[in-house]
Amino acid sequence: MPPQPPPGMRSGRTPAPAPLPVLPYRKPTKGRDYWVLDDVLPDVDAVRERCLAKDDWVKGYPYTSETWPGLRAMPGLEPAELGRIERLVKKATGAKELWVQQAPGGGTLNHNCVQVVGEGESEPRPHTDSRALCRYAAVLYLNPDVPKDCGTSFYRQSLPGGRLGGNVVQAPHNNLVEALGTRFVAPNAFEEDVRVPHKYNRLLLYNANLVHSATGYFGQELEEKRMTAVFFWMA
Numbered sequence: 001m002p003p004q005p006p007p008g009m010r011s012g013r014t015p016a017p018a019p020l021p022v023l024p025y026r027k028p029t030k031g032r033d034y035w036v037l038d039d040v041l042p043d044v045d046a047v048r049e050r051c052l053a054k055d056d057w058v059k060g061y062p063y064t065s066e067t068w069p070g071l072r073a074m075p076g077l078e079p080a081e082l083g084r085i086e087r088l089v090k091k092a093t094g095a096k097e098l099w100v101q102q103a104p105g106g107g108t109l110n111h112n113c114v115q116v117v118g119e120g121e122s123e124p125r126p127h128t129d130s131r132a133l134c135r136y137a138a139v140l141y142l143n144p145d146v147p148k149d150c151g152t153s154f155y156r157q158s159l160p161g162g163r164l165g166g167n168v169v170q171a172p173h174n175n176l177v178e179a180l181g182t183r184f185v186a187p188n189a190f191e192e193d194v195r196v197p198h199k200y201n202r203l204l205l206y207n208a209n210l211v212h213s214a215t216g217y218f219g220q221e222l223e224e225k226r227m228t229a230v231f232f233w234m235a
Contacts, residue, residue: 020157020180020189023166026210028154028194034094034206036196041081042142044201048142051076051114052223062121070117071222076140076229077112082221085140085231089205093136095235101133111232114142117217118225124215126155126190129208132174134232137208141198142227146218148197150226152204153215155190166195167211176211198226208232 028034041047054073060066077085086098102110129137139152157165173179195215196204206212221223 005006012039019160020142020182020185021075022159023157023179023211024168024170025156025164025166028166028210029206032036033210034154034194034196034204037088037092037205038199039201040085040088041201042079044142047077047081047087048144048227051142051227051229054114057116060116069122069217070115070225072110073114074110075112076114081124082112085138085203086233088203089136089233091140092205093235095136095233098136098233098235100232101234103133109232110230112229114227114229116222116225116227117214118219118221119217121216121225122217124153124155124213126211126213128169128176128179128211129232130175131169131171133234134208136205136233137233138203138205138231138233140231141200142229143198143218143225146198146224146226147216148199149195149216150218151196151198151215152206153192153196153213154189154194154206155211155213156193157211158188158191164191169209169211 026033030036051073057071057073060068060070060072089098100111137188140195141151154167156167159165169176169179177183212230214226217226
């Protein structure tokens with residue numbers, strides 16, 4: 001007689017994964033949850049040319065076994081340029097002070113970091129930034145010519161049966177992995193909620209605990225690929 005499965009298990013079937021926790025939902029609202037600031041740097045062309053001339057890029061996927069995509073280099077902006085950005089962020093949010101939180105173990109937070117990611121090097125990856133490391137995050141678009149759908153999107157959970165879930169990570173969790181209890185979710189676990197189009201010299205500032213991702217990527221050569229500078233502040 002063939003061996004029987006233990007009581008409560010069905011032979012030949014993989015148990016269905018446990019349903020993910022449902023996050024709270026807060027509709028991303030301009031002026032409350034995110035801010036769109038245009039024409040933020042007076043000489044953005046010079047910033048872009050300086051970034052294109054960098055020779056100290058750190059390589060991610062697909063060039064190395066790193067999980068993050070494309071190329072990165074720090075710092076992105078010079079002190080005066082960064083100071084201008086921070087004054088605009090304070091004015092938009094009402095924050096009295098901004099600071100860069102020290103990462104655990106003395107690690108470096110990718111604040112004021114230039115990122116270059118091309119077509120095929122990544123896809124939208126909904127995530128949140130760590131509440132332990134930042135309250136606000138921002139992305140500065142540094143391409144004059146990429147499509148508008150290379151901006152940033154906010155996402156919310158897509159649940160079984162066509163139901164929609166939430167998009168905010170709250171205490172006691174610091175990031176989306178903690179809130180969901182797993183790093184691995186189905187590709188259709190999130191759907192786009194609000195899209196902010198790409199525009200050269202635009203700063204998109206947002207509450208870092210909202211689920212978000214780059215909407216898309218573009219370009220094969222360095223000069224064409226989606227180039228952004230990213231920032232993370234506590235306040």
